[in-house]
Amino acid sequence: xxxxxxxxxxxxxxxxxxxxxxxxxxxxxxxxxxxxxxxxxxxxxxxxxxxxxxxxxxxxxxxxxxxxxxxxxxxxxxxxxxxxxxxxxxxxxxxxxxxxxxxxxxxxxxxxxxxxxxxxxxxxxxxxxxxxxxxxxxxxxxxxxxxxxxxxxxxxxxxxxxxxxxxxxxxxxxxxxxxxxxxxxxxxxxxxxxxxxxxxxxxxxxxxxxxxxxxxxxxxxxxxxxxxxxxxxxxxxxxxxxxxxxxxxxxxxxxxxxxxxxxxxxxxxxxxxxxxxxxxxxxxxxxxxxxxxxxxxxxxxx
Amino acid sequence: xxxxxxxxxxxxxxxxxxxxxxxxxxxxxxxxxxxxxxxxxxxxxxxxxxxxxxxxxxxxxxxxxxxxxxxxxxxxxxxxxxxxxxxxxxxxxxxxxxxxxxxxxxxxxxxxxxxxxxxxxxxxxxxxxxxxxxxxxxxxxxxxxxxxxxxxxxxxxxxxxxxxxxxxxxxxxxxxxxxxxxxxxxxxxxxxxxxxxxxxxxxxxxxxxxxxxxxxxxxxxxxxxxxxxxxxxxxxxxxxxxxxxxxxxxxxxxxxxxxxxxxxxxxxxxxxxxxxxxxxxxxxxxxxxxxxxxxxxxxxxxx
Amino acid sequence: xxxxxxxxxxxxxxxxxxxxxxxxxxxxxxxxxxxxxxxxxxxxxxxxxxxxxxxxxxxxxxxxxxxxxxxxxxxxxxxxxxxxxxxxxxxxxxxxxxxxxxxxxxxxxxxxxxxxxxxxxxxxxxxxxxxxxxxxxxxxxxxxxxxxxxxxxxxxxxxxxxxxxxxxxxxxxxxxxxxxxxxxxxxxxxxxxxxxxxxxxxxxxxxxxxxxxxxxxxxxxxxxxxxxxxxxxxxxxxxxxxxxxxxxxxxxxxxxxxxxxxxxxxxxxxxxxxxxxxxxxxxxxxxxxxxxxxxxxxxxxxxxxxxxxxxxxxxx
Numbered sequence: 001x002x003x004x005x006x007x008x009x010x011x012x013x014x015x016x017x018x019x020x021x022x023x024x025x026x027x028x029x030x031x032x033x034x035x036x037x038x039x040x041x042x043x044x045x046x047x048x049x050x051x052x053x054x055x056x057x058x059x060x061x062x063x064x065x066x067x068x069x070x071x072x073x074x075x076x077x078x079x080x081x082x083x084x085x086x087x088x089x090x091x092x093x094x095x096x097x098x099x100x101x102x103x104x105x106x107x108x109x110x111x112x113x114x115x116x117x118x119x120x121x122x123x124x125x126x127x128x129x130x131x132x133x134x135x136x137x138x139x140x141x142x143x144x145x146x147x148x149x150x151x152x153x154x155x156x157x158x159x160x161x162x163x164x165x166x167x168x169x170x171x172x173x174x175x176x177x178x179x180x181x182x183x184x185x186x187x188x189x190x191x192x193x194x195x196x197x198x199x200x201x202x203x204x205x206x207x208x209x210x211x212x213x214x215x216x217x218x219x220x221x222x223x224x225x226x227x228x229x230x231x232x233x234x235x236x237x238x239x240x241x242x243x244x245x246x247x248x249x250x251x252x253x254x255x256x257x258x259x260x261x262x263x264x265x266x267x268x269x270x271x272x273x274x275x276x277x278x279x280x281x282x283x284x285x286x287x288x289x290x291x292x293x294x295x296x297x298x299x300x301x302x
Numbered sequence: 303x304x305x306x307x308x309x310x311x312x313x314x315x316x317x318x319x320x321x322x323x324x325x326x327x328x329x330x331x332x333x334x335x336x337x338x339x340x341x342x343x344x345x346x347x348x349x350x351x352x353x354x355x356x357x358x359x360x361x362x363x364x365x366x367x368x369x370x371x372x373x374x375x376x377x378x379x380x381x382x383x384x385x386x387x388x389x390x391x392x393x394x395x396x397x398x399x400x401x402x403x404x405x406x407x408x409x410x411x412x413x414x415x416x417x418x419x420x421x422x423x424x425x426x427x428x429x430x431x432x433x434x435x436x437x438x439x440x441x442x443x444x445x446x447x448x449x450x451x452x453x454x455x456x457x458x459x460x461x462x463x464x465x466x467x468x469x470x471x472x473x474x475x476x477x478x479x480x481x482x483x484x485x486x487x488x489x490x491x492x493x494x495x496x497x498x499x500x501x502x503x504x505x506x507x508x509x510x511x512x513x514x515x516x517x518x519x520x521x522x523x524x525x526x527x528x529x530x531x532x533x534x535x536x537x538x539x540x541x542x543x544x545x546x547x548x549x550x551x552x553x554x555x556x557x558x559x560x561x562x563x564x565x566x567x568x569x570x571x572x573x574x575x576x577x578x579x580x581x582x583x584x585x586x587x588x589x590x591x592x593x594x595x596x597x598x599x600x601x602x603x604x605x
Numbered sequence: 606x607x608x609x610x611x612x613x614x615x616x617x618x619x620x621x622x623x624x625x626x627x628x629x630x631x632x633x634x635x636x637x638x639x640x641x642x643x644x645x646x647x648x649x650x651x652x653x654x655x656x657x658x659x660x661x662x663x664x665x666x667x668x669x670x671x672x673x674x675x676x677x678x679x680x681x682x683x684x685x686x687x688x689x690x691x692x693x694x695x696x697x698x699x700x701x702x703x704x705x706x707x708x709x710x711x712x713x714x715x716x717x718x719x720x721x722x723x724x725x726x727x728x729x730x731x732x733x734x735x736x737x738x739x740x741x742x743x744x745x746x747x748x749x750x751x752x753x754x755x756x757x758x759x760x761x762x763x764x765x766x767x768x769x770x771x772x773x774x775x776x777x778x779x780x781x782x783x784x785x786x787x788x789x790x791x792x793x794x795x796x797x798x799x800x801x802x803x804x805x806x807x808x809x810x811x812x813x814x815x816x817x818x819x820x821x822x823x824x825x826x827x828x829x830x831x832x833x834x835x836x837x838x839x840x841x842x843x844x845x846x847x848x849x850x851x852x853x854x855x856x857x858x859x860x861x862x863x864x865x866x867x868x869x870x871x872x873x874x875x876x877x878x879x880x881x882x883x884x885x886x887x888x889x890x891x892x893x894x895x896x897x898x899x900x901x902x903x904x905x906x907x908x909x910x911x912x913x914x915x916x917x918x919x920x921x
Binding site: 089184210212214251256 | 814
Binding site: 055057089090092098102111112115118160164 | 404492493496497498499500501502503504511515516
């Protein structure tokens with residue numbers, strides 16, 4: 001469904017744009033319907049940039065992003081873009097900044113209606129909204145007609161997912177959607193993503209938190225400095241991390257029932273099979289090597 | 303919202319019955335009616351504005367007509383005295399106020415429209431458009447505006463206050479453009495702007511419905527400053543003899559007072575009213591602006 | 606006993622009334638103890654951290670006492686607190702990165718701070734270098750401006766700075782939440798090292814991340830809506846919590862290795878009560894599956910087994 005092929009994003013920085021900042025380096029990946037793909041990385045890994053490029057908010061410097069065969073970087077004009085957003089939607093990290101504070105929260109639904117469904121009757125539209133709100137397991141009485149500050153972060157994120165459901169979305173880009181939420185409501189949003197996946201949606205789940213990426217995703221992509229360090233079925237990536245950076249991340253993430261010392265010991269006791277990391281022939285490319293079926297390992301950037 | 307930011311438990315829905323917009327308005331009002339700077343500034347500006355609007359209706363002759371005895375100090379019939387030619391200074395003053403406010407509104411308005419449009423487009427679009435508009439802004443910014451105005455107005459035979467307003471507007475927008483641009487730049491990175499894009503909204507609707515309302519206080523203040531600025535520039539032009547060739551303004555009054563040596567003749571009633579008028583309008587506009595800033599900006603509020 | 610907090614109440618003043626951010630908080634902190642203070646946003650954990658060192662202008666001390674090393678801490682009296690700050694109680698703020706003055710070199714900033722506290726910088730220069738090296742910083746950072754340092758480096762500079770005078774109590778407020786996981790581990794481990802070397806006697810580590818605090822703290826205290834719900838050793842809180850809130854919170858956390866295939870985790874339905882007019886009794890009762898009539902009275906925080914306190918009628 002969604003396919004990124006050798007995507008690069010280079011920013012010009014500094015006075016007169018003399019410097020180059022490589023935010024995304026030679027990234028190729030796929031998202032299929034009914035599949036959650038986690039993009040995991042620390043700050044500066046390029047994970048959010050990839051999400052924004054898929055949403056057409058940034059343009060890649062080179063490479064192609066195709067959605068059902070169409071290269072989205074070639075989409076021109078308002079109508080074509082609108083048609084794309086009918087099928088691909090996003091939810092962002094900060095629910096408090098996703099709502100315009102001076103309007104009621106359900107205005108996000110009205111915007112969809114005025115752009116995409118101007119002909120739908122009030123009653124019909126209300127039914128659709130109620131259905132979408134039901135899907136994200138919110139009580140309409142608690143959320144409709146409220147201002148953003150009257151809602152909790154979890155309610156807001158679910159409203160935004162409901163907004164996406166009003167369109168016939170096939171792909172949802174969830175950019176750090178739960179990092180601002182409290183622990184007790186986080187899991188509800190994660191479960192909701194899992195529900196959507198069962199309904200056949202493809203989800204690109206961008207996160208910095210290994211344990212969250214792990215909970216919902218079918219495949220995980222670990223990014224470092226814009227390039228893919230390791231990519232594969234989530235279970236394999238977490239059980240048999242091959243890239244030194246993945247192992248490093250696993251050793252640093254605080255886990256609930258295992259101390260750092262225990263994790264260190266565990267990792268040391270299970271060294272990865274001897275494995276030659278691919279070497280980049282130049283500063284631009286970042287080749288991957290398939291270590292086992294569907295499990296890829298990328299270059300080591302020190 | 304702002305006064306309780308950071309206090310725990312306030313984000314809760316249950317005990318916040320009133321909606322933001324209303325609460326925000328009432329909150330702004332709450333601080334507005336308690337802000338002496340705002341009230342004093344607004345009071346003076348409104349009084350002078352009303353004088354300029356209503357005053358001329360009570361004067362049944364042309365302000366430049368020679369109606370009375372010459373060089374009279376203020377008295378019961380001619381409240382502010384007369385000029386060396388016997389013109390009624392009160393009549394000139396109220397008509398002058400009217401045109402001063404007109405030039406402020408017109409010049410300030412033109413500058414505001416250009417400045418905000420350039421600022422919004424540059425801030426929202428970014429990239430090459432931003433760079434081009436920025437360059438344009440900087441060019442106009444470094445032009446010696448007064449010199450350009452002098453040259454331009456000197457070439458026009460018939461100068462009305464609208465022509466003057468247009469010229470002032472065309473030269474004084476750059477700083478407003480810069481201010482609006484920086485605000486728009488930061489607001490356009492908000493997620494709700496991205497969401498509006500994902501909702502298939504067009505650029506101009508995003509700017510007018512998502513970005514502009516969130517900086518309305520900022521826009522109001524920019525307009526007030528541009529308004530005051532135009533009045534000052536117009537007064538300067540009038541004073542050096544490049545004002546409207548027909549009609550009357552506070553600047554023109556000052557000019558003729560100087561031209562006919564009112565200072566040497568000790569005719570203080572000729573130059574003090576227009577001078578004081580301009581100073582008071584602009585001064586109270588600035589005080590009003592400081593007051594508004596305190597009302598809108600929670601960090602400056604004295605709790 | 607380093608720190609003894611008794612029935613502390615601190616309210617926030619707002620236009621709409623007082624927000625009861627800390628409503629009767631009682632606990633002790635032993636010498637050498639690192640206590641993790643955990644809870645969701647708005648539970649009062651940051652307010653508690655701040656209250657121990659400095660009330661900001663909107664915070665009002667309503668009641669209760671704080672005792673440090675047997676001496677009373679006059680938190681309501683800002684002037685009387687001045688000699689205690691840095692010497693006795695020190696704070697690493699949440700956004701240490703922005704706590705540094707961008708126009709001053711690090712070294713100059715530290716010297717100014719020391720002089721303001723009546724300490725001659727030369728007396729302490731060697732110790733300063735030693736500690737910078739301990740947290741993995743080149744002493745050369747003293748000649749650099751804050752902008753030249755990364756977030757993690759700045760966080761460590763502030764750490765060294767705030768503990769230079771060996772305070773009795775260190776409050777670390779969400780110090781690692783803005784950092785990447787790899788830096789987070791390094792900073793957390795340095796904090797433990799500081800305690801081990803007795804640069805600080807005891808520490809309150811405020812965080813929303815229980816799995817992080819489990820890695821480094823001796824005890825964990827969980828707060829909910831301005832009350833303490835449970836305090837026990839870190840492993841007890843994580844492995845055998847007794848308060849229903851703690852139990853539900855812990856079981857809502859996904860871990861590395863948990864996936865939806867093994868069954869869904871569950872969140873806690875509902876939202877915390879507003880603290881403007883907080884409900885009487887147990888503040889968790891509206892979301893609690895075990896709630897019964899008695900919960901309309903506030904459950905006291907009682908020691909249900911040695912070193913394990915909980916505030917719930919069902920555990921007592």
